[in-house]
Amino acid sequence: MVTTAAAGSARADALRQVLVEELLAAGSITAPEVAAAFRAVPRHLFAPEVPLEQAYANDVVRTKHDERGVTISSVSAPWLQAVMLEQARITPGMRCLEIGSGGYNAALMAELVGPGGEVTTVDIDADVTDRARRFLDTAGYGRVNVVLADADGGVPQHAPYDRIIVTVGVWDVPPAWWDQLSDDGRIVVPLRMRGLSRSLALVREGDHLVSVDHEMAGFVAVQGAGAHAERLVTLHGEEVGLRFDDDQQVDVEALRTALRQPRVETWSGVRFGGMEPFDGLFLWLATSLDRFCLLSRARTDAARELVDPASPIATPALLGDGGFGYVAFHEVDPQEQTYEFGVYGHGPDADRLTDRLVEQIRVWDREHRHGPAARISIHPGPLPAAEHPATRLIPKRHTTVTISWP
The missing domain is CATH 3.30.310 (TATA-Binding Protein)
Structure with a gap:
C-alpha cells in the first residue's frame, strides 16, 4: 500500500525531473553538475505555501510582501538561478557566500561545493533567515551557515570567498565584497545600470573587476545600507x-x-x-x-x-x-x-x-547586434571622463561602472 506521503514524494521527484529537463532544453542549464544539483534539491520544501505543481514551475514563488504589496522576498525563478549558477562556475571544495537568503539557492550551492566546501547565506530580514534555516535543516543542508546581517558589510567571519552570488538587485558593489573575495574569485551580481539590471559575472583584473559574462536579470531590491531607489x-x-x-x-x-x-x-x-x-x-x-x-x-x-x-x-x-x-x-x-x-x-x-x-x-x-557583447567593468572610486572618451561612465556610491563596446 502506497502512503499519501510516499505518493507526494514520488510526485515531487517526477516534477523535479521535468523541471530539470525543461531547463536543459531551454539552455538555462548546460553544465552536468548544475543539472545534478537541481535534480537533488527538493524545491518544494523551500516553498511549502504553494502546491507542488507551482513549486516546480519555472517561475518565481513570492514569499513576503511589504505594506504596499510589493514583493520583498521570494524563491527566484529556476531559470534565473540556473543561469547565475552557470555564471559562477562553482566547483567542489569552494567557499561561497550568497547575499539574499531563501534557502533553496543556498542548497543548490551546497550541492555544488560538496562536503569539502562551505556555503554561507546572509539576509537583513530575520523572517527570511529564520525561514531559510528551518527549510535548509528540513531538506538536509544543516551545514549551510545562515547569518542575519546587513550584507553591505559582507560576512567577514567566513571569508575569504571563492564565489559570491548576489540574489537581490543592487545599485553598487560595496567595498566589503571586494575585500572578502579571494584573489582568483568571482562575483555574480544583478547590478542596476541606468535603470537596466544585468547579472554580471565579475573577476579581478588589476585594481578593478571586469565582466566575463552578463545576462538580463531582475530581482527584488536590496534593503539596508545598499538601497538606492530610482x-x-x-x-x-x-x-x-x-x-x-x-x-x-x-x-x-x-x-x-x-x-x-x-x-x-x-x-x-x-x-x-x-x-x-x-x-x-x-x-x-x-x-x-x-x-x-x-x-x-x-x-x-x-x-x-x-x-x-x-x-x-x-x-x-x-x-x-x-x-x-x-x-x-x-x-x-x-x-x-x-x-x-x-x-x-x-x-x-x-x-x-x-x-x-x-x-x-x-x-x-x-x-x-551580431558582434561581441558589451564590456562592463567596475572600478573603485571615481574615474576621470577625459581618460575614457569612448566609454559610458556611470558614477556610483563606492565605484564607477564603465560600459564599452568592441
Whole structure:
C-alpha cells in the first residue's frame, strides 16, 4: 500500500525531473553538475505555501510582501538561478557566500561545493533567515551557515570567498565584497545600470573587476545600507511614468503636456523575429544616449492608448526639451512573426528625438547586434571622463561602472 506521503514524494521527484529537463532544453542549464544539483534539491520544501505543481514551475514563488504589496522576498525563478549558477562556475571544495537568503539557492550551492566546501547565506530580514534555516535543516543542508546581517558589510567571519552570488538587485558593489573575495574569485551580481539590471559575472583584473559574462536579470531590491531607489516621474496618474536612475533635471509639467500632444512615429527598418531577445539594444541605448531614462506603463487599455512601448515594464526613452521619445515596435509579417523597431515621440522636439533614437537603433543593428557583447567593468572610486572618451561612465556610491563596446 502506497502512503499519501510516499505518493507526494514520488510526485515531487517526477516534477523535479521535468523541471530539470525543461531547463536543459531551454539552455538555462548546460553544465552536468548544475543539472545534478537541481535534480537533488527538493524545491518544494523551500516553498511549502504553494502546491507542488507551482513549486516546480519555472517561475518565481513570492514569499513576503511589504505594506504596499510589493514583493520583498521570494524563491527566484529556476531559470534565473540556473543561469547565475552557470555564471559562477562553482566547483567542489569552494567557499561561497550568497547575499539574499531563501534557502533553496543556498542548497543548490551546497550541492555544488560538496562536503569539502562551505556555503554561507546572509539576509537583513530575520523572517527570511529564520525561514531559510528551518527549510535548509528540513531538506538536509544543516551545514549551510545562515547569518542575519546587513550584507553591505559582507560576512567577514567566513571569508575569504571563492564565489559570491548576489540574489537581490543592487545599485553598487560595496567595498566589503571586494575585500572578502579571494584573489582568483568571482562575483555574480544583478547590478542596476541606468535603470537596466544585468547579472554580471565579475573577476579581478588589476585594481578593478571586469565582466566575463552578463545576462538580463531582475530581482527584488536590496534593503539596508545598499538601497538606492530610482526616481519615478508620473505623467498621467499611475498609468504612465518615466524612471530615472540619475540626477537629470526634469520639467515634469512640460513632459505631462507633451504626452497629451499627438505622437510622432519614425520607423527604423530594423527587423527582428518574435523570439529574438533585444536586451542588447536596450543596453546599447543606455550606453549611447546622455539623457536616457526608462518609460513604464500600466498593463491597461487606457495606458496603452497613451503610450505603446516595446516593454511596459521598462523601455528605453530619450528626454528632450519639453518632450520625450521611446522605443516601440510593430508587426510587419504575421506569418513569419517579424517585427520592426521604431520610435514614438511626444512634444515640441519629437521629430529630433525620434530621429536620434532611430539612428542609434540602426547603429546597434549595423555594428553591435551580431558582434561581441558589451564590456562592463567596475572600478573603485571615481574615474576621470577625459581618460575614457569612448566609454559610458556611470558614477556610483563606492565605484564607477564603465560600459564599452568592441
